Amino acid sequence: MNIWFNALMYLVWFLATFYSVYFFLTLAIYRKDLFEKRKLPRSFRPRVTFLIPAYNEAKSIADSIKSMKKVSYENIEFIVLNDGSKDDTAKIVIENIKGDDRFSFINNTDNKGKAGVLNQGIKVCTGDFVACMDADSVVEPNIVQKVIPYFLDKKTGAVTVSVEVKNPKSFLQKAMAVEFAIGLSLFLKIFSYLKCVFVTPGPFSMYRKSMLNEIGGYDETNITEDHEIAFRVHKSNYNIENCIDARVYTILPRTFKELYVQRRRWYSGAIQTFMKHKKMMFRKESGFFGVYIPFHYTLIILGLFTFLASIYLSVSRFIREILYYQYTGFNFFNHFSFSLDPLMYGRVNLLGSSLLAAGIVLMVVGIIVTRRKFRNYNLGLLGYPLLFILYQIYWGSAIWNAINNKKVKWR
Amino acid sequence: MTKKKSVRNYLPVLAFAITLFLFLSVIIIGNILNNERQDFVAEEMQKMYSDFNSMQTLSLIMGDYDDEMVCIAFESKLQELDSYIWTLAEKIDKYRIVTEEFQKDEFYLKQKKTFNENEIFYYLMMRKMNRQCDMSKEPLLFFYQNSFDCKKCDDQSFVLTDINEDDDDLENEVAIFSLDVDLNISAIDMMTKYYEIDEYPCLIFSDGTRMCGMMDKTIIERKLCEINPELMICEELNQET
Secondary structure, X not given: XXXXXXXXXXXXXXXXXXXXXXXXXXXXXXXXXOOOOOOOOOOOOOOEEEEEEEOOOOOOHHHHHHHHHOOOOOOEEEEEEEEOOOOOHHHHHHHHHOOOOOEEEEEEOOOOOHHHHHHHHHHHOOOXXXXXXXXXXXXXXXXXXXXXXXXHOOOEEEEEEEEEXXXXXXXXXXXXXXXXXXXXXXXXXXXXXXXOOOOOOOOEEEEEXXXXXXXXXXXXXXXXXXXXXXXXXXXXXXXXXXXXXXXXXXXXXXXXXXXXXXXXXXXXXXXXXHHHOHHHOOOHHHOOHHHHHHHHHHHHHHHHHHHHHHHHXXXXXXXXXXXXXXXXXXXXXXXXXXXXXXXXXXXXXXXHHHHHHHHHHHHHHHHHHOOOOHHHOOOHHHHHHHHHHHHHHHHHHHHHHHHOOOOOOOO | OHHHHXXXXXXXXXXXXXXXXXXXXXXXXXXXXXXXXXXXXXXHHHHHHHHHHHHHHXXXXXXXXXXXXXXXXXXXXXXXXXXXXXXXXXHHHHHHHHHOOOOOOHHHHHHHHHHHHHHHHHHHXXXXXXXXXXXXOEEEEEEEOOOOOOOOHHHHHHXXXXXXXXHHHOOOOEEEEEEEXXXXXXXXXXXXXXXXXXXXXXXXXXXXXXXXXXXXXXXXXXXXXXXXXXXXXXXXXXXXX
16 A cells, blocks of 8 residues: 555656646746736727626625626626526616616526536627626726737737635635635636636626627536536637736635535535537647646646555544554553654655745745735635635545436535 | 648647656655665664674673673663564554565565564573573563454554553553564464464463453553563553543
8 A cells, every 4th residue: 555655746846846846937927927917999989788696696786786886887787697696686676786787787687507508698689799797706996907908919808807705804714815825816827828727717707799609608408517618618719818906705614514515515516517628638739728728637636546555544544543552551652752863764754845845836836926815814824725625525425426327416 | 830730730749749758757766765765674674783793792691790880771772672672563564565566575575574583582692691681571572463464453553552641641661562474484383382262362461371363451551560560550550441
């Protein structure tokens, strides 16, 4: 077992280090362009539609509408789509959009699913560009002015923004705020340079309407429609850009149970999407995206195996040692020693420690280059590495569900 | 932007080269640490040889010189040796585990063999001195196999470590000799035949009592106290009972 574990560690280390080095090199090349402000020419004022699907969002949709009302772009329409909510969502929407003719409301009494209502909105909207936005998210007033210039390039099919956490309160939310600051901000930006953005986050992403018509809108059978659509954007030879300077604020799971439900859907959806588009992999026409995605998932699977193997080795060692103590009357003190012997460090320990160090460097660099402040995260900085342990469990659960053909629902 | 795009094309090669460089650095640092470990073990083994030589000299001059003085010198040497010999055995095992990632390391196998041979020497020397100098050091022989063939050998080793720790905290009166029967050392083979050991782990006490199979701490301590009630660990045992 140990030999296999060591071999796995070497392999994971090599792939993960290659990934990190590639990431840092790209960051080094483009570091000055991260916050590059693209000018919006006077002649370019296309019509923009915001689509806001809502299912049982009575608690948060008023804030969301309030933030949309402050959006300063003029040639705009907002369409709120009720997805058969069972709470007061419809009533709150009607109250809040009253008197603002930029807003319209489609009140579906049946539940079509998020992708279903978004497709309904795409059909009726009049915008040249469509921003899909979650009903529990809020946007900054100048978000459209920041995002729309990216579409001057005809090859741009979609633009993502930085996803921030709205009022992180719990330890879990603070840890996730760090994760989002890196994963759904800096990573998306770097991926956009490498032409391999594989998600157009649900809280806010803007699409070229003609491209949406071309690819047939969202896949209504997929539980992660924002992930799946990214694959088809690439397939249609459009690029997905990222405007790191534009921000959307969203609500995150407060409890571990809520997080589990969210991630089970994300990861199960990722597997579903990968299986659907597996033919895109290693194809010349898929470009770097077709190489990156299999590499990404290989690393995740190998990481999961390494995690499971370390858990197995640690737990079996722990149980064995606990069993030893039964012979000594559970005298724990005789076997505790705090002497630090640097010679006890083998190559596998060095590999593990260097990966941990790389993770910490990535976190620090991520916060600095995205112009965030460490003090805003506090405990979240400690919690962020712990999230990776949880995610291994969630990935394991998603893979298990996929193997057993168990369907995961959106909600 | 075009320049950046052309640089971007070379990124995979550059990233691979840097990763390879980092990988080789880890391998080199790992090798340096391996060498450091080997140097440490070799140095400690050298120290052990030197102590054994001193003891042998003391043993040879006994009878020609003042026996009492020799016994005092011998006892002091024994205490000194006892303080690090257990730790050294543990370190050889731990360093071997850390070093051996994919294959058996010959260095540690050789060191372990030498260590075991010296342990027998140390054991015999101690028996002799116990007789001639009226010392109260209580020897205990522990015969073991690899953990694959002997599931309980590691458990027994743990218990003996515990007894050794207790003893170190008191007067250091018990000397435990761990003998690996897999090493094919003729002296160990001879001893296993002499004591008719056919089951592992197996303990041999100074009165010749053989206890094979897994023994818990209390059983071993009771036996040690039965042989030598003056041991400090017996006081604690009596208090507990």
